[in-house]
Amino acid sequence: MVSRNEHAIRSSCPLACALDIIGDHWSLLVIRDLLLMGKHEYKELLESDEGISSNILSDRLRKLQDSGLLDVIPHPESNKRKLYFLTAAGKDLIHVLLALGRWSAVHRSDAIFVPEEMRARMAKGPEAFGKEVLRELAAWEKEYGV
Amino acid sequence: MVSRNEHAIRSSCPLACALDIIGDHWSLLVIRDLLLMGKHEYKELLESDEGISSNILSDRLRKLQDSGLLDVIPHPESNKRKLYFLTAAGKDLIHVLLALGRWSAVHRSDAIFVPEEMRARMAKGPEAFGKEVLRELAAWEKEYGV
DNA sequence: CCGGATCCGTTTCGATACTG
């Protein structure tokens, strides 16, 4: 396990929780996957191109839960699987991701943070794209009765 | 020194450079200080509340330089000191910081990423605040003949 | 003094193997 109580320690320092989440490689990637890529299961998250390892993934999932950005619900098709959904606070990070996507489209066109076609949409109409993403997510949630 | 060639290795992987910068605690803090807090010197950066240590700071400064987000110029008042200024790409991260500041104002009102008064301004009129920040920065640059 | 560089003990990360 990766340091369970570290989070509690950090929270008490003036260094924003925001930085614990955003200022972390893997958390950011997990959020991207949950928010933009339509992923909701452990396995799907594990398979992202960047290759997060299983212990890191479960650590970050727990931290996101602890910070109230993530909800975990049982999978309707299996009692061993779980579904991960962002809370309202988590989903609101869409604005940060959009800003980041836009920045990286402009200044880091060589680097891939989201798939090409998505970046194009992001860059052209960020707000519209953001709304669309949230709508898709809402559809998912409805489907699974979140 | 903290791993000099790591950056080169990372750049070649599909994990965006954006994440190397933004997905890092200390880099993000340094950018905040340079962009929002009007800091431009090593010593000033070293003194931020979060307490970065000198080796970490110089490592991050170098990485930011390597990624083209940071310019270093000699200090006009002393040939020993240096001035750190963000490049255009670096300054453009203002939009990410604004989104982040806004998010943390809404969802993490207990955590401090920027000073209270600044957060209020950020939350109320992000674009206006962003422009103001960039104007202040331009004034600095002019003063130092960047 | 200032901007770092270096050393070093400690903490955290992460790849792999493993388990229920």
Place this chain on the structure above:
DNA sequence: CAGTATCGAAACGGATCCGG
């Protein structure tokens, strides 16, 4: 399939040293 245990590698941080 969803995690956990292990363990080496990397990052951290603090102190200290150094050249200008």
